[in-house]
Amino acid sequence: MTKQYDLVVIGGGPAGMAAALSAKQHGVENILILERDKELGGILNQCIHNGFGVHHFKEELTGPEYSARFITEIQKTSIEIMLDTMVLKIDNHRQIHAISPNHGYMVLKSKAIILAMGCRERTRGAIRIYGSRPSGIYTAGTAQRLININGYMPGKEIVILGSGDIGLVMARRMTLEGAQVKMVLELQSRSNGTLRNIVQCLEDYHIPLYLNHTIVQIHGKNRVEGVTIAKVDENLAPIKASYQYIPCDTLLLSVGLIPENEISKSARVKLDSRTRGPFVGELRQTNIPGIFACGNVLHVHDVVDFVSEEAALAGYGAARYIRGQFDTTITHQTINGEGVTYVLPQTMNIYHIEDTCNLYLRVNKPYGRCQIEAWIGNTLIASKREIRCLPSEMINFKIRKEAIVGSSDLRPAQAIDQQPTQIIVKIVGMDRDPSLP
Amino acid sequence: MTQQEMICICCPIGCNLSVEKIDGVIRVTGNKCPRGKAYAEQELLNPERIVTTTVKLTGGLYPVIPVKTGRPIPKTKIFEVMDILSNVEITVPVHIGDVVVKNILDTGVDVVITKNDMGGEYERS
Numbered sequence A: 001m002t003k004q005y006d007l008v009v010i011g012g013g014p015a016g017m018a019a020a021l022s023a024k025q026h027g028v029e030n031i032l033i034l035e036r037d038k039e040l041g042g043i044l045n046q047c048i049h050n051g052f053g054v055h056h057f058k059e060e061l062t063g064p065e066y067s068a069r070f071i072t073e074i075q076k077t078s079i080e081i082m083l084d085t086m087v088l089k090i091d092n093h094r095q096i097h098a099i100s101p102n103h104g105y106m107v108l109k110s111k112a113i114i115l116a117m118g119c120r121e122r123t124r125g126a127i128r129i130y131g132s133r134p135s136g137i138y139t140a141g142t143a144q145r146l147i148n149i150n151g152y153m154p155g156k157e158i159v160i161l162g163s164g165d166i167g168l169v170m171a172r173r174m175t176l177e178g179a180q181v182k183m184v185l186e187l188q189s190r191s192n193g194t195l196r197n198i199v200q201c202l203e204d205y206h207i208p209l210y211l212n213h214t215i216v217q218i219h220g221k222n223r224v225e226g227v228t229i230a231k232v233d234e235n236l237a238p239i240k241a242s243y244q245y246i247p248c249d250t251l252l253l254s255v256g257l258i259p260e261n262e263i264s265k266s267a268r269v270k271l272d273s274r275t276r277g278p279f280v281g282e283l284r285q286t287n288i289p290g291i292f293a294c295g296n297v298l299h300v301h302d303v304v305d306f307v308s309e310e311a312a313l314a315g316y317g318a319a320r321y322i323r324g325q326f327d328t329t330i331t332h333q334t335i336n337g338e339g340v341t342y343v344l345p346q347t348m349n350i351y352h353i354e355d356t357c358n359l360y361l362r363v364n365k366p367y368g369r370c371q372i373e374a375w376i377g378n379t380l381i382a383s384k385r386e387i388r389c390l391p392s393e394m395i396n397f398k399i400r401k402e403a404i405v406g407s408s409d410l411r412p413a414q415a416i417d418q419q420p421t422q423i424i425v426k427i428v429g430m431d432r433d434p435s436l437p
Numbered sequence B: 001m002t003q004q005e006m007i008c009i010c011c012p013i014g015c016n017l018s019v020e021k022i023d024g025v026i027r028v029t030g031n032k033c034p035r036g037k038a039y040a041e042q043e044l045l046n047p048e049r050i051v052t053t054t055v056k057l058t059g060g061l062y063p064v065i066p067v068k069t070g071r072p073i074p075k076t077k078i079f080e081v082m083d084i085l086s087n088v089e090i091t092v093p094v095h096i097g098d099v100v101v102k103n104i105l106d107t108g109v110d111v112v113i114t115k116n117d118m119g120g121e122y123e124r125s
């Protein structure tokens, strides 16, 4: 079976849904969303706690409620959805290969493609703990899915490694369901989780958080029986004298997320080692013409509202591409300056930007009061004050188009020899916050 | 006299607050703005939380469906609410906002569904 679409969106999470809706609003007709799960909504279906949508809808929703708003919108349109459909690859002719119980093996053609496959969790292999491999070890997200979707409790006595928000939320969730969460361990000297989650997920339930701690060994043959924990020194090496055995039947790992890019690689989309997602431009175009990316597949977002915002750009980009109004010129390039881990988008075509360009960035260490600055040559083109910046919190930074154009040497859009103008983004610390490590 | 240390979670600064109640008068220190004072008073006198969990569902895509308390409830009642909800079983179709338990534990708060499941038709193609 070979079918032809104007736009195929891979992944039906918040990013895929918002991208499809945006493309539709910009006039694209023949749209298909491919989703491997049995329902739309992506990871939000299992995030049953509240706190979503504060920016986008100006109210606090749970994950499924946030998703449902988009699902309802999609159902009002003619956007086609194939559930239970796994995309296997995108070949050199930009054809999409997918498989589903209903349709078997499919090869789909599309004028444009949006990648919205989300991210996956780092697994145990990625963090190397000594010991046997008994059952009872889960990533926090897998445990979340088992409890909140499948209605199955994975254990009774829990130790959680990693204090990111997913780990914290799961500490509370398992406690509510009657498990004993013994502790949350964090290798670093501060938690990556939000303050609100530390208070409402740990302190509310008297669950201890041990900073500068890790797990050095997992015990048990068939099932986890316990773990050996240890304090770490400033080089993150375990301190022998601090080894302590903690009995437990379940270990949850909440040690980070990685964009899911197997399919992007098959399409020869160029990936950035800093974000682990594709290099993209202002409308989230990748290096392969007609392929766009948004959401967690591009870079790990901590707030879903920004996913929806970014996805709308990709949908608009795809619509322009399909109409033949997409110019692949790169006029600008964003560069990591002092204190910055990554800036997105990595490139820009200023002619596609209406009045502002929204940059997303992360800092490489905690800052107290500071200023985020964007420079072209010796000109400061934009700045923003922050009271505190943490590596775990994505920063949203707007630059006005006029400011960029005013300081750039722009030649006609088609000039082949044009080198992109560099926009350097950096953090300038104003003072050290004494409460920070 | 009651005294409590807490972190204000109303903004990213996260002030370390100290709250004291002496002869019925509450004194908050450590807050950089009035929101911190209001937060500390609420947390000391009547801390409340929204509870989110799941209840059993028959005939749905999955065996459980998520629910939440429509408004925050007193923190002290969280486990009682969980107990009640662990015995609730409902059948499709369910819609966001459907009431599962009315006025739970006389808090004046309803427990409502947070996900749609009409039963049956999951495939649209």
Ligand SMILES: Cc1cc2nc3c(=O)[nH]c(=O)nc-3n(C[C@H](O)[C@H](O)[C@H](O)COP(=O)(O)OP(=O)(O)OC[C@H]3O[C@@H](n4cnc5c(N)ncnc54)[C@H](O)[C@@H]3O)c2cc1C
Pocket (backbone or CB within 6 Å): A010, A011, A012, A013, A014, A015, A016, A034, A035, A036, A037, A041, A042, A043, A044, A047, A052, A085, A086, A087, A088, A116, A117, A118, A119, A120, A121, A140, A141, A142, A144, A165, A166, A169, A257, A260, A263, A294, A295, A296, A297, A301, A302, A303, A304, A305, A307
């Ligand atoms: C376990 C976990 C918990 C999280 N908790 C929170 C939270 O509490 N609050 C918050 O703001 N953010 C949270 N996040 C971040 C959250 O992922 C993002 O805010 C948002 O869901 C990202 O949307 P997305 O559409 O990019 O990705 P996803 O929601 O992950 O959606 C991607 C979709 O693509 C589908 N897909 C992937 N590969 C294929 C394929 N090959 N073929 C077909 N379909 C495919 C997946 O099934 C999925 O439905 C969490 C993330 C994870 C992993």
Ligand code: SF4
Pocket (backbone or CB within 6 Å): B008, B009, B010, B011, B012, B013, B014, B015, B030, B031, B032, B033, B034, B035, B036, B037
């Ligand atoms: S007291 Fe005010 S400034 Fe301090 S954390 Fe609370 S809201 Fe922020």
